[in-house]
Amino acid sequence: MPFDRDLFLPVSREDMERRGWDSCDFLLITGDAYVDHPSFGPAIIGRILEAEGYRTAVLAQPDWRSARAFQSLGRPRLGVLIGAGNIDSMVAHYTAAKKRRHDDAYSPGRRAGLRPDRATIVYSNRVREAFGDIPIVIGGLEASLRRFAHYDYWEDKVRRSILFDAQADILTYGMGETATLEIAARLASGTPVGEITDVRGTCVAGRRPSQCAYPRVEVPSFEEVSASKEAYARANMTEYQEHDAVSGRAIVQRHGDRFLIVNPPAFPLTTQELDRVAELPYVREPHPMYSELGGVPAIEEVRFSVTHNRGCFGACNFCSLAFHQGRTVSSRSHSSVVREVELLTRHPGFKGYIHDVGGPSATFRRPSCAKQLKSGMCRNRACLAPEPCPNLDADHTDYMLLLRRLRAIPKVKKVFIRSGIRFDYLMKDPSGEFFTDLVQHHISGQLKVAPEHCVAHTLDYMGKPHIQVYETFKEKYFKLNRRYGKDQYLVPYLISSHPGCTLEDAVRLAEWLNRQGHMPEQVQDFYPTPGTLATCMWYTGLDPRTMQPVFVPKTPHDKALQRALMQWRKPQNRKLVLEALRKTGREDLIGYGKRCLVRPDKGASPADQRKKPRELKKERPSRPVKKAGWAKAKPKKKK
Numbered sequence: 001m002p003f004d005r006d007l008f009l010p011v012s013r014e015d016m017e018r019r020g021w022d023s024c025d026f027l028l029i030t031g032d033a034y035v036d037h038p039s040f041g042p043a044i045i046g047r048i049l050e051a052e053g054y055r056t057a058v059l060a061q062p063d064w065r066s067a068r069a070f071q072s073l074g075r076p077r078l079g080v081l082i083g084a085g086n087i088d089s090m091v092a093h094y095t096a097a098k099k100r101r102h103d104d105a106y107s108p109g110r111r112a113g114l115r116p117d118r119a120t121i122v123y124s125n126r127v128r129e130a131f132g133d134i135p136i137v138i139g140g141l142e143a144s145l146r147r148f149a150h151y152d153y154w155e156d157k158v159r160r161s162i163l164f165d166a167q168a169d170i171l172t173y174g175m176g177e178t179a180t181l182e183i184a185a186r187l188a189s190g191t192p193v194g195e196i197t198d199v200r201g202t203c204v205a206g207r208r209p210s211q212c213a214y215p216r217v218e219v220p221s222f223e224e225v226s227a228s229k230e231a232y233a234r235a236n237m238t239e240y241q242e243h244d245a246v247s248g249r250a251i252v253q254r255h256g257d258r259f260l261i262v263n264p265p266a267f268p269l270t271t272q273e274l275d276r277v278a279e280l281p282y283v284r285e286p287h288p289m290y291s292e293l294g295g296v297p298a299i300e301e302v303r304f305s306v307t308h309n310r311g312c313f314g315a316c317n318f319c320s321l322a323f324h325q326g327r328t329v330s331s332r333s334h335s336s337v338v339r340e341v342e343l344l345t346r347h348p349g350f351k352g353y354i355h356d357v358g359g360p361s362a363t364f365r366r367p368s369c370a371k372q373l374k375s376g377m378c379r380n381r382a383c384l385a386p387e388p389c390p391n392l393d394a395d396h397t398d399y400m401l402l403l404r405r406l407r408a409i410p411k412v413k414k415v416f417i418r419s420g421i422r423f424d425y426l427m428k429d430p431s432g433e434f435f436t437d438l439v440q441h442h443i444s445g446q447l448k449v450a451p452e453h454c455v456a457h458t459l460d461y462m463g464k465p466h467i468q469v470y471e472t473f474k475e476k477y478f479k480l481n482r483r484y485g486k487d488q489y490l491v492p493y494l495i496s497s498h499p500g501c502t503l504e505d506a507v508r509l510a511e512w513l514n515r516q517g518h519m520p521e522q523v524q525d526f527y528p529t530p531g532t533l534a535t536c537m538w539y540t541g542l543d544p545r546t547m548q549p550v551f552v553p554k555t556p557h558d559k560a561l562q563r564a565l566m567q568w569r570k571p572q573n574r575k576l577v578l579e580a581l582r583k584t585g586r587e588d589l590i591g592y593g594k595r596c597l598v599r600p601d602k603g604a605s606p607a608d609q610r611k612k613p614r615e616l617k618k619e620r621p622s623r624p625v626k627k628a629g630w631a632k633a634k635p636k637k638k639k
Helices: 013-018 041-051 089-093 119-131 140-145 177-188 222-227 229-241 271-278 288-293 297-301 334-344 370-375 397-407 423-427 433-441 456-462 467-483 503-516 533-540 556-566 571-583 613-619
Strands: 026-030 056-060 079-083 136-139 150-152 157-159 170-172 202-206 216-219 250-255 258-262 305-307 356-358 446-452 489-496
Touching: 026 041, 041 056, 041 079, 041 140, 041 177, 041 271, 079 119, 079 140, 079 177, 119 136, 119 140, 136 140, 136 177, 140 170, 150 533, 157 222, 170 177, 216 229, 222 229, 222 250, 229 250, 229 533, 271 334, 305 334, 334 397, 356 397, 397 433, 423 433, 423 467, 433 467, 446 467, 456 533, 467 489, 489 556, 503 556, 503 571, 556 571
Parallel strands: 026 056, 026 079, 079 136, 136 170, 216 250, 305 356, 446 489
Antiparallel strands: 150 157, 170 202, 202 258, 250 258
16 A cells, blocks of 8 residues: 655655755665665664754665766755665675576565666765765665775675775764764764764775874775785774774774775664664655555565664674674663554554564674673674673573563564574573573464584684584474474575585585485575675685685585585486585495485496395485475374
8 A cells, every 4th residue: 555655755856845845955865765664774864864854855776877867856955875775786686606686675576777786886976976076975784894995706806995986975884873963963064074084983084094083903905905815814803803882993994095094883872762763753665656666575574573673793704794783782672662563553554463573683682791881892702602602691581571562462463583593592591481482472484593504613614603502402492392282394594605614514514404304495605795704714715813724615616516415305416416425535425325315326336236126215215305494393292
């Protein structure tokens, strides 16, 4: 059902005229379709500016082929804010195999091609062409993760900070509400944009390091990290360690005759500030201009979901969250989340189901320990892996009580958790009461968790706990399902071709999956995205934490072998699986036994050919492997 367009921020001259505007204060440009929902960064930035009294208009997915589309709403009075969208534009356009994607969930009707590659740079350069010397602030995930000199997977080279390529004045990184409001206030007061150089959570360009207003550390220059992989790894580790609002210093990185100045991160929002941001007057729908174009599919996953936290101390090395939102967790109040769910129950499309109450990791409601708030995150210690820190606070009571309050709201039938839980964190919960509630009330048929692999040293490179933790969790999960008569799956996320994973390790993963009776329907190849420690490993062949060499499966064929092993039963993978097993000397897995992955070629295995048909029949699996997930937990029979 279309909503009144006047409930949204203006997207056209006509919208502005109905409000009596002759111009806007800020023009907000985004690479996504305009969805006025708090899961979309541009909507949050637009609404917080509106709440402070700034006239803010939205230009979504403009035609970047000329400057004309960027002039359609007129010249803004104070400046232009630019973001590529909810995800990096290159990730939006290309698979891990660098193949062009055929659709885009963040565009109307899933239509691909409505934003350019490297959208932040293209939009910013067009704005310069359209308006000349106007303050330009870039932000969002794409700008945040590319704020330093960074390895670019798609060009296979180190690119300089996106601030320079975009010709922008300021780059905001992380969750940008505080920085955006401070920049807006200074611009409104008449401060020239060139003098706004000390806002936390921002990057600017300078002529000398002394322009930095904070204690600082200098990392190897763009030229050094482009020429030396050792220098790149050292720089990447420093950038990661200093990303802490309490203990982090500013970072300076030379680019030619200029210096990139990255101010310390903004402090996480308090509970009261998060509540305010979450309860701004979002329509929670795509703009009605997309109704005849098929709508915006990305809304379907979040329309009836609630974000209750920010930040993640899980510290997975392949994940960009720690380098974007940070490792300090902050959360909303119970009353604020309750008000939002009550609002959702009045939505005309609500059918009684809250699809998710989550965030980066659903069960995180507080910092990992009390020390973190005073001293910041530990520089050389992860909270959960390879072993949980003794200081870890894993009490799930607060989250459990929040979910119970939500379940009691009239018109709410079910409250699900779909954004993922950290099973290792859950296993450290001293009471275990939340685990019981989870199984009884909050799983919509299947629970997705992320063991990622089974080999210890590969998991160490990933920053994940060893597989024994997952197996203990799985055992308890199915035990609780049987106790409460539930018939629910457990589906694992797994990554192939991660740095540190050899072909031998991939074979061991296939063996483990076979023993578990599971073959994934989909396999996620490791995707080297800017800023992560795992991407640094992939590019440099070094673990930046130790500066020791790490094996990296880089060639398409190496990656295909590892991927095929995870789906060994697919006929199209047979040749690759046979090749992998022979390369690793694991011909013992070629045969007819239960532990074997593939049958031998005809006439290629004399030992197997000599076996009698009755013996072969005994060794074959009694039933096929389920494809949808782990075998269901069988309900306990009633006496």
